[in-house]
Amino acid sequence: MSTPAQSRPRTAHRDLAGSPFLAAARGRRPARLPVWFMRQAGRSLPEYRALREGVPMLQACFDPEMIAEITIQPVRRHGVDAAIFFSDIVVPLVAAGIDVDIVPGTGPVVAEPVRDAAAVRRLTGLDPRRLEPVLDGTRLLVERLGQTPLIGFAGAPFTLASYLIEGGPSRTFERTKALMHSEPEVWHDLAGRLAGIAVTFLRGQVEAGADAVQLFDSWAGALTLREYREFVLPHSARVLGAVADLDVPRIHFGVGTGEILPAMREAGADVVGVDWRVPLDEAVRRLTAHGEPAPVVQGNLDPALLQASWPVIEAEVRRIAAEGRAAAGHIFNLGHGVPPGTGPEVLTRVVELVHSLEG
Numbered sequence: 001m002s003t004p005a006q007s008r009p010r011t012a013h014r015d016l017a018g019s020p021f022l023a024a025a026r027g028r029r030p031a032r033l034p035v036w037f038m039r040q041a042g043r044s045l046p047e048y049r050a051l052r053e054g055v056p057m058l059q060a061c062f063d064p065e066m067i068a069e070i071t072i073q074p075v076r077r078h079g080v081d082a083a084i085f086f087s088d089i090v091v092p093l094v095a096a097g098i099d100v101d102i103v104p105g106t107g108p109v110v111a112e113p114v115r116d117a118a119a120v121r122r123l124t125g126l127d128p129r130r131l132e133p134v135l136d137g138t139r140l141l142v143e144r145l146g147q148t149p150l151i152g153f154a155g156a157p158f159t160l161a162s163y164l165i166e167g168g169p170s171r172t173f174e175r176t177k178a179l180m181h182s183e184p185e186v187w188h189d190l191a192g193r194l195a196g197i198a199v200t201f202l203r204g205q206v207e208a209g210a211d212a213v214q215l216f217d218s219w220a221g222a223l224t225l226r227e228y229r230e231f232v233l234p235h236s237a238r239v240l241g242a243v244a245d246l247d248v249p250r251i252h253f254g255v256g257t258g259e260i261l262p263a264m265r266e267a268g269a270d271v272v273g274v275d276w277r278v279p280l281d282e283a284v285r286r287l288t289a290h291g292e293p294a295p296v297v298q299g300n301l302d303p304a305l306l307q308a309s310w311p312v313i314e315a316e317v318r319r320i321a322a323e324g325r326a327a328a329g330h331i332f333n334l335g336h337g338v339p340p341g342t343g344p345e346v347l348t349r350v351v352e353l354v355h356s357l358e359g
Helices: 020-025 046-053 056-063 064-078 091-095 117-121 128-144 157-166 174-183 184-207 225-241 261-266 280-287 303-307 310-324 342-354
Strands: 100-103 107-112 150-155 212-216 249-253 272-273 295-302 327-334
Touching: 020 064, 020 107, 020 117, 020 212, 020 261, 020 327, 046 064, 056 064, 056 091, 056 100, 056 184, 064 310, 091 128, 091 184, 100 303, 107 157, 107 272, 117 184, 128 150, 128 184, 150 184, 157 174, 157 184, 174 184, 184 212, 184 225, 212 225, 225 261, 261 280, 272 327, 280 295, 280 310, 295 303, 295 310, 303 310, 303 327, 303 342
Parallel strands: 150 212, 212 249, 249 272, 272 295, 295 327
Antiparallel strands: 100 107
């Protein structure tokens, strides 16, 4: 029988003093530029498709052996400098008893959207014991990853809330914004509950051995700076602040967030993820506009360019690496996730090129 999560001792972290990823995340300059890719474990890999054949996404996300193998696949193939835990941002919602499914070709779909105070009150907290199969996957990875760091992650309260309110993916977030502005007390109750769930999920991963965390606020770019500061920042800050004592780098990322990057850093990010719309040197300028110390940034090759010719990709990689030198540290990544149709050999070649560049 599994030991309850709240009483199981914390897994000892590996000595990864030589990790270029962790060095850069802490604002140092490793000998080589570190690189990993969001969604590096997934449909772009034939070995992933073979392993997942006939296995629903959520089933895979609660299978420790499958979690470990899928997480390791891109490390094995590409030689990236970090592994990101194979999961989905809705996994802790499922563990908390919310009826949500991941529909192929659509994404997360919520059976009963949460759109009023009564629905919010019905949401329960996350019992850490419900995460045990997931965290067993983390423990397996700590045993098998050798000197490669493991990044744990969670969805930020705004992005999780948007799925619950809209009932699934949205381009406009109309219902979400309407609830925020019309019933702010309901919104803050919902976001607060989701922050608690995210904290439990992140702390569980780190206590099981993860070496860094990333908080995905994937859709925060749909907000104005005023909206972000009023409705989102306090809840994201609570999540990132709740793992500060665990002494692992905290990465904060969203898409289309050029106008809110300083506020995202203010939420408690050690590393600010930047999508492809803002050059990294310009992102650094925005992040230091009021005299703040130079940031660590992550990004930001446009994922669409992975379909371009190699000379185009090479030129973009070199440009981004040069722009990243304006930061205190730079972790090379995409500006969002790996597109499913990307040829694995392209990613391997990008890793080799990035590794040839100084940090």
